[in-house]
Amino acid sequence: MQFFGGSDISPSPPAPTASGNNAHMMYVFNRNGVCFLYREWNRPLHTLNAQQDHKLMFGLLFSLKSLTAKMDPTSMDKGNLGVPQLPGQGCSFHSFRTNTYKLSFMETPSGIKIILITHPKTGDLRESLKYIYNLYVEYVVKNPIYTPGAPIRCELFNTSLDQYVRSIS
């Protein structure tokens, strides 16, 4: 059993291969599509207002996930496109890359979606996302003042997140 503050986060973060400022922004959604964390480190262009931007991101992930599951050549049991799936059902993608950015995605069985947008040359960030999930558990979920589902306003979480994200390569 752990008390918040002062405790080490396990497992320790994966070692960065080179340091730099590679992260653009990060979103955290819950199952209901509520964006309860949005962090921005390096984003030169805003085309939409924040709310539309979050909705578009969530919609992109949701559609992409059902498309990837539909195209899965290895699994037999899949419904029609757009049919609701049970959590854990079907396959899921973990990243895609364009010529200007890379999007890494992780979804937990409890419906938390963590999205990190970085420079297109960054490597596999699955371990990093897992570490961010651990940070979230340690500083947000275990914070007694935090109400589940509300926007995250935990200073400690934000500072450790910023610090960690700076080390991502």
Next chain:
Amino acid sequence: MAPVAPRSGDAIFASVEHVNAELFTLTYGAIVRQLLTDLEEVEEVNKQLDQMGYNIGVRLIDEFLAKSNVSRCVDFKETADVIAKVGFKMFLGVGASVTNWDADGTCCSIVLGDNPLVDFVELPDTCQGLYYCNILSGVVRGALEMVSMKTEVTWVRDMLRGDDAFELQVKLLKQVPEEYPYKDDE
């Protein structure tokens, strides 16, 4: 290359910080005692303990998932197994077993071999209706609800009431599929 889900919670239990077991037991005892004084009705205390457990469960699930590397359970059978073997071990330090499956695999019992909550506890005559460990049933219900399984969790056997073990019956009511949360015209 999905990470392999652990077979037991021993390794995780060993790696997290522990709190003194007696402090834990006595603190829980003090909470129940205070609830009995405040609420007076034993039924109300049962309800309150269940609610407290539920609130713990909806948060605990994230810690469980983050530390245990469990990424998905194929069916309710595996879920029950993981709760008993990994979940209880990880947070309470005791192992549990799963028995009494019904024919369609939606209802089972989790039997606790040992229960650290009830050390030093005897129920007085006035509290015979009390489910002393009702917080545990709330935790299981809350945690499962967060992974989209609506369940009903009840105590079947309770050593404080003279039975020979602690038995928690978990009944799967329904699994909620994931749907697109926004409406088109929003």
